[in-house]
Amino acid sequence: xxxxxxxxxxxxxxxxxxxxxxxxxxxxxxxxxxxxxxxxxxxxxxxxxxxxxxxxxxxxxxxxxxxxxxxxxxxxxxxxxxxxxxxxxxxxxxxxxxxxxxxxxxxxxxxxxxxxxxxxxxxxxxxxxxxxxxxxxxxxxxxxxxxxxxxxxxxxxxxxxxxxxxxxxxxxxxxxxxxxxxxxxxxxxxxxxxxxxxxxxxxxxxxxxxxxxxxxxxxxxxxxxxxxxxxxxxxxxxxxxxxxxxxxxxxxxxxxxxxxxxxxxxxxxxxxxxxxxxxxxxxxxxxxxxxxxxxxxxxxxxxxxxxxxxxxxxxxxxxxxxxxxxxxxxxxxxxxxxxxxxxxxxxxxxxxxxxxxxxxxx
Amino acid sequence: xxxxxxxxxxxxxxxxxxxxxxxxxxxxxxxxxxxxxxxxxxxxxxxxxxxxxxxxxxxxxxxxxxxxxxxxxxxxxxxxxxxxxxxxxxxxxxxxxxxxxxxxxxxxxxxxxxxxxxxxxxxxxxxxxxxxxxxxxxxxxxxxxxxxxxxxxxxxxxxxxxxxxxxxxxxxxxxxxxxxxxxxxxxxxxxxxxxxxxxxxxxxxxxxxxxxxxxxxxxxxxxxxxxxxxxxxxxxxxxxxxxxxxxxxxxxxxxxxxxxxxxxxxxxxxxxxxxxxxxxxxxxxxxxxxxxxxxxxxxxxxxxxxxxxxxxxxxxxxxxxxxxxxxxxxxxxxxxxxxxxxxxxxxxxxxxxxxxxxxxxx
Numbered sequence: 001x002x003x004x005x006x007x008x009x010x011x012x013x014x015x016x017x018x019x020x021x022x023x024x025x026x027x028x029x030x031x032x033x034x035x036x037x038x039x040x041x042x043x044x045x046x047x048x049x050x051x052x053x054x055x056x057x058x059x060x061x062x063x064x065x066x067x068x069x070x071x072x073x074x075x076x077x078x079x080x081x082x083x084x085x086x087x088x089x090x091x092x093x094x095x096x097x098x099x100x101x102x103x104x105x106x107x108x109x110x111x112x113x114x115x116x117x118x119x120x121x122x123x124x125x126x127x128x129x130x131x132x133x134x135x136x137x138x139x140x141x142x143x144x145x146x147x148x149x150x151x152x153x154x155x156x157x158x159x160x161x162x163x164x165x166x167x168x169x170x171x172x173x174x175x176x177x178x179x180x181x182x183x184x185x186x187x188x189x190x191x192x193x194x195x196x197x198x199x200x201x202x203x204x205x206x207x208x209x210x211x212x213x214x215x216x217x218x219x220x221x222x223x224x225x226x227x228x229x230x231x232x233x234x235x236x237x238x239x240x241x242x243x244x245x246x247x248x249x250x251x252x253x254x255x256x257x258x259x260x261x262x263x264x265x266x267x268x269x270x271x272x273x274x275x276x277x278x279x280x281x282x283x284x285x286x287x288x289x290x291x292x293x294x295x296x297x298x299x300x301x302x303x304x305x306x307x308x309x310x311x312x313x314x315x316x317x318x319x320x321x322x323x324x325x326x327x328x329x330x331x332x333x334x335x336x337x338x339x340x341x342x343x344x345x346x347x348x349x350x351x352x353x354x355x356x357x358x359x360x361x362x
Numbered sequence: 363x364x365x366x367x368x369x370x371x372x373x374x375x376x377x378x379x380x381x382x383x384x385x386x387x388x389x390x391x392x393x394x395x396x397x398x399x400x401x402x403x404x405x406x407x408x409x410x411x412x413x414x415x416x417x418x419x420x421x422x423x424x425x426x427x428x429x430x431x432x433x434x435x436x437x438x439x440x441x442x443x444x445x446x447x448x449x450x451x452x453x454x455x456x457x458x459x460x461x462x463x464x465x466x467x468x469x470x471x472x473x474x475x476x477x478x479x480x481x482x483x484x485x486x487x488x489x490x491x492x493x494x495x496x497x498x499x500x501x502x503x504x505x506x507x508x509x510x511x512x513x514x515x516x517x518x519x520x521x522x523x524x525x526x527x528x529x530x531x532x533x534x535x536x537x538x539x540x541x542x543x544x545x546x547x548x549x550x551x552x553x554x555x556x557x558x559x560x561x562x563x564x565x566x567x568x569x570x571x572x573x574x575x576x577x578x579x580x581x582x583x584x585x586x587x588x589x590x591x592x593x594x595x596x597x598x599x600x601x602x603x604x605x606x607x608x609x610x611x612x613x614x615x616x617x618x619x620x621x622x623x624x625x626x627x628x629x630x631x632x633x634x635x636x637x638x639x640x641x642x643x644x645x646x647x648x649x650x651x652x653x654x655x656x657x658x659x660x661x662x663x664x665x666x667x668x669x670x671x672x673x674x675x676x677x678x679x680x681x682x683x684x685x686x687x688x689x690x691x692x693x694x695x696x697x698x699x700x701x702x703x704x705x706x707x708x709x710x711x712x713x714x715x716x717x718x719x720x721x722x723x724x
Contacts, residue, residue: 203691225591229584
């Protein structure tokens with residue numbers, strides 16, 4: 001009953017996407033479990049090396065024969081300011097000392113090669129390619145299309161959705177301000193676009209003719225039916241899957257997801273240099289008083305990596321990036337399959353109840 | 363078909379509230395037109411003197427015999443910093459010179475007497491009393507109840523909604539971050555709560571047993587059905603009614619509402635000292651570079667009043683407070699009755715379509 005044009009295109013049973021949460025949560029087990037349950041699992045592959053990417057795709061394929069997606073970050077060319085980098089290195093040393101790791105580390109590699117990642121996806125002929133932070137070059141989109149891959153972009157404004165449609169994507173994720181993790185905003189004049197899902201989805205739907213996937217603050221069957229009502233062809237849920245047993249999120253991160261309230265998050269640039277929504281930590285609070293310039297993504301992301309890794313090792317959530325959306329009170333630790341089933345069952349009950357109201361009134 | 367527990371309590375036909383937009387938009391004509399169309403018109407009376415309040419209620423009653431609401435601001439006691447006030451006065455003088463009005467005006471009265479406003483509402487035995495910015499004293503709530511007035515508070519977090527329920531309100535408006543105008547946030551530790559409607563409504567619904575009214579980014583029948591699905595008993599729409607012929611918004615303000623996009627707004631304290639969402643103006647942009655402290659509400663509100671009034675006279679939108687939500691592309695200039703009817707008609711079509719999908723699948 002929740003079949004849409006998009007579910008038919010993707011050959012999936014339910015219009016439920018598990019969000020591609022890069023950096024650990026989207027294990028092969030999570031992606032496969034969601035796809036096996038009738039949704040679309042999505043691998044957040046932005047930080048994976050080409051070799052890791054290929055082997056992870058193979059692992060997912062051993063766990064499911066259903067379609068799944070792979071999400072990449074469209075690269076950006078930040079302007080490197082040596083002064084900002086030096087000042088940040090010096091500042092971050094206090095955390096390194098606290099965590100017992102080496103100070104003044106050499107600047108690590110900023111990011112993986114997008115071209116090499118794309119090459120792996122082309123060779124692997126994946127079902128769905130999604131991306132965020134921009135629009136890939138035309139030849140990448142063309143090559144994906146030739147292999148029969150469905151292409152999905154990410155927009156945070158109507159203007160971005162229109163640009164993606166012109167670029168030839170098959171569908172667009174409308175990322176509302178409630179969403180956890182990195183903001184997909186890529187047009188400079190939309191830089192602070194934080195449009196709530198209930199406002200963003202119908203406005204994008206009115207201005208593009210491709211299917212729209214609602215994301216941001218959606219956690220259950222209520223969010224599913226509400227989103228379909230707003231005109232979406234599917235929903236994408238991230239936070240809802242973060243505390244699953246299949247999720248690769250750190251145990252202390254899962255515990256935070258299960259105990260935090262709806263007002264626990266803020267949008268911050270302190271972990272990666274790019275705006276992202278996460279649960280407030282000591283690191284975020286400290287950085288409110290940082291007087292220097294935060295290096296742009298992906299520089300800051302690379303610069304804080306050793307600290308986040310050391311914090312994970314010592315089970316210290318205060319220096320971890322705890323990406324999360326605003327639906328936190330609705331998170332639970334059921335299996336991925338149970339979350340998909342609960343969402344569909346609740347949605348079915350809601351639609352039935354609405355039907356009943358209509359019938360009673362004749 | 364959109365009857366709810368709340369519509370029965372309020373004796374209204376449709377679960378559609380017109381938001382109480384203080385400062386001009388909610389004319390007696392607008393309030394009465396919405397109530398006559400089957401919704402609940404609401405007078406934004408926060409800035410009215412007791413005399414104005416009484417005469418406006420009488421005017422509305424001449425135009426409708428249907429229930430309507432009156433909204434007040436729960437008072438706050440700001441700490442007056444003479445230094446901040448002096449610095450702001452000096453800064454604002456540049457605009458006064460530009461607009462050709464007197465510089466260094468005497469500090470005006472900060473706000474109307476809440477006690478006197480309440481007294482008028484009690485004497486007038488109004489149908490619905492709503493409020494924002496806090497919780498009125500217990501005796502006010504008690505006195506309203508004794509007169510059969512339905513009491514509605516405003517919450518921006520689950521915690522605030524729970525406090526309001528304990529205080530004895532009959533229903534609560536869940537104000538999502540998309541909403542235009544002042545944020546209703548009143549708990550200090552929720553001070554930056556900007557939770558999107560699609561996330562806020564179900565979380566509040568899960569934690570209170572009184573009816574919840576969804577507000578923020580809702581502009582049409584899609585928003586109505588989505589909100590009911592999320593568990594709301596009604597919706598409140600402000601921006602959707604701002605450009606109505608019955609709205610008292612300034613002509614240049616209406617023109618901005620009809621031409622602006624979803625990303626045109628930001629939340630700012632520069633006009634009133636309290637966070638509020640409005641369309642970006644030269645005044646907002648200028649104030650990003652103001653180095654002093656912005657006096658708290660209602661001081662700053664009183665201090666900018668002469669500038670806003672002069673800007674209105676000279677049709678200059680750049681110094682007006684153009685409160686608006688994030689659903690801007692969906693605004694139209696139809697009559698209030700037409701907006702209520704369109705919303706209900708569209709909602710009906712949406713529910714029918716869902717019913718049809720169910721039937722087709724047997």
